Amino acid sequence: MSEKEPSRVRRRNDPLDHSVLRKSERTRLAIINAALEFLSTHPFRDLTVAQLMSLAGTSRSAFYQYFEDLHDLMEKLLRGLEEDIFQVAAPWFQGDGDPIPMLEETMAGLVQLCYRQGSILRAVADAAPQDERLEHVWLEFLNDFDDAVTDRIEQHQASGLIEPFDARPVAIALNRMDASLLIHHFGRRPRSQQQPVREVIVRIWTSTLYPELSREGSVPAQSRSRRKAKPGK
Amino acid sequence: MSEKEPSRVRRRNDPLDHSVLRKSERTRLAIINAALEFLSTHPFRDLTVAQLMSLAGTSRSAFYQYFEDLHDLMEKLLRGLEEDIFQVAAPWFQGDGDPIPMLEETMAGLVQLCYRQGSILRAVADAAPQDERLEHVWLEFLNDFDDAVTDRIEQHQASGLIEPFDARPVAIALNRMDASLLIHHFGRRPRSQQQPVREVIVRIWTSTLYPELSREGSVPAQSRSRRKAKPGK
DNA sequence: AGTATAATCTGACGTCATGTCAGAAAAAGA
DNA sequence: TCTTTTTCTGACATGACGTCAGATTATACT
Incomplete structure (x- = not known):
């Protein structure tokens, strides 16, 4: 998310009027915001540079000062998500203790995050096959997850938690299931409810990874709604 | 592949020489074959009408006599797969008896089919987000599967096989897991081996749907490769 | 503030793939 | 061989892309 600092803040007069940001930075953000807004209501295929820049309020050709092309823009958007996702996934990946509650926490976080940012995820996934470079970034993103999950499973196998x-x-x-599911349910409006998605993901992960543990204490696994999950604001 | 016959010989006596097919049908097939061949070695994004028609051996504009556009062509290719897929999936959906062997049979068939036709599947999935109509067809295709699986699960729930x-x-x-996985493993060359894919799909389906049944008789589920699984081909 | 300089923007241009159409060429039928 | 129908083709118009030189605007320094 964080690019470089606003850096040398040597404003003598009061650049505050134009906000502390450099012009280029403001324009860059305007483009990104326009893209986010557009993609939350339209599919990626309808996004054109002309469209986007008219939303952003500058001329079409200015776009190329900030991004190589639309796929490059999507890449930047994905990078933004990437951090948040890995962060929210931390509990199961790094916590210790009963793995099932940690899994539930991780998946709850993931679902909530994607509930909000699902349209970006979908846009990236939609755009990826059109551009070799973006496709590579997307596959790498998925692959990082594969690596992390593989490691975690092997750790739990070593400690006897997983057969x-x-x-x-x-x-x-x-992972592919998660990605498809999150995009399917939250990638476009109207979005599905979070709870059933969370539940089905947890159900499949636990029955696959922790079959013995999951056999008990969960009837149909319906009433397991946890803390009110602070509305996230 | 096939250029045109030495032709010049317009023998209307035996149209068999030009095959029994009408010219238009031969051209249509030439286009489809060219597409299949191209897509087995290149991603959909590299397919252009000009490329395709030069492979097919006729002029670019002739393409539009047979298909509305490239996405329409992809739709036709998908329709071709659709039948085969539903057919090969029959055992679990329609058979009766121990559900796990039926599942295994269905998934083995699915994996084998996609091993061969994976590039089409990938091409369609890649192309779908670019075209509203194709996207709709693709989602409908997935949805038909969702319906079928839902029905089957509910039947097994009614008979107590599934909780x-x-x-x-x-x-x-x-279903989304299957689709992503099949495309991931068989959608491009070099393709993964069939066995691990088949095994992981069966593992997850059974542990999710038939956890009690699956607990027994499968150690780590490695050595389940009893039969030599005739080398494919 | 005023100005020089660097940063940013813009319109115009060339490119490429698309989809269409009218006329040409070839096939089918007799 | 001739006629009719089918199929093919080249040329055109369109729309989005990415680039660039010059204009415009922001920024830094006095």
Whole structure:
């Protein structure tokens, strides 16, 4: 998310009128915001540079001062998400203790995040196959997740929490499921409810990874609604 | 592949030489074959009408006599797959008896089919977000599967084979996983091996749908490759 | 503030793939 | 061989892209 600092703040007069930001930075943000707004209501295929820049309030050609092309813009948007996602996923990946509650927490966070940013995720996924470079970034993004999940499964296998099996294919499968599901449910309006999505993800992960643990204490696994999940504001 | 016959010989006596097919039909097939060949080695984004028609051996504009545009062509290709897929999936959907072997059979068939036709699947999935109509067809295709799986789960729930839970979200999740996975592993060259993919799909479906049944008889589920699985081909 | 300089913007241009159409060429039928 | 129908083709118009030189505006310094 954080690019470079506003850096040398040597404003002598009061650049505050124009906000502390450099012009270029303001324009860049205007473009990004226009894109976010547009993509929250339209599919990526309808986004053109002309459209976008008229929303952003400058001329079409100015776009190319900030991004190589639309796919480059999507890449930047993805990078923004990436951090948040890895951060919100931390509990299951790094916590210790009963893995199922950690899984639930991680997935709740993931679902909530994607509930808000799902349109970006969808836009990136839609755009990726059109551009070799973006596709590479997207696959790398997914692959990072595969690596992380594989590691975590192997750790839990080493400590006996998960029975031994080839971890990577399972990690890939679960991740692809998550991605497709999150995009499917939250990638366009109107969005699905969070709860059923959260529940089904947790159900499949736990029955796949922790079958013995999951057998108990969850009837149909309906009433497991946890803390009110602060409305997130 | 095939240029045009030495032709020049307009023998209307035996149209068999030019095959029994009408010219238009031969051209249509030439286009489709050129597309299949191209897509088995290149991503959809590199396919242009000009490229395609030069492979097919006729002029660019002739393309539009047969298809509205490239997305329409992709739709036709998808329709071709659709039948095969539903057919090969029959065992679990329609058979009766122990559900796990049926699942295994269905998934083996699915994996094998997609091993061969994966590039089409990928091309369609890649192309879908670019065209409203194709996207609709693709989503409908997935949705038909969701319906079928939901029904089957509910049947098995009614007969006590599967514990009660909201079937549709689970069906959706499992289907999206399958689709992503099949495209991921078989959508481009070099392709993954069939066995691990088949195994992981079966593992996740069974542990999700038939957790009690699956607990037994499968150690880590590695050594389940009893039969030599005739080398494919 | 006033001005020099650097940063940013803009319109015009060339490119490429698309989809259409009228006329040419070839196939089908007799 | 001739006629009719089908199929193909080149040329055109369109729309989005990405670039660039010159104009315009912001910024820094006195």
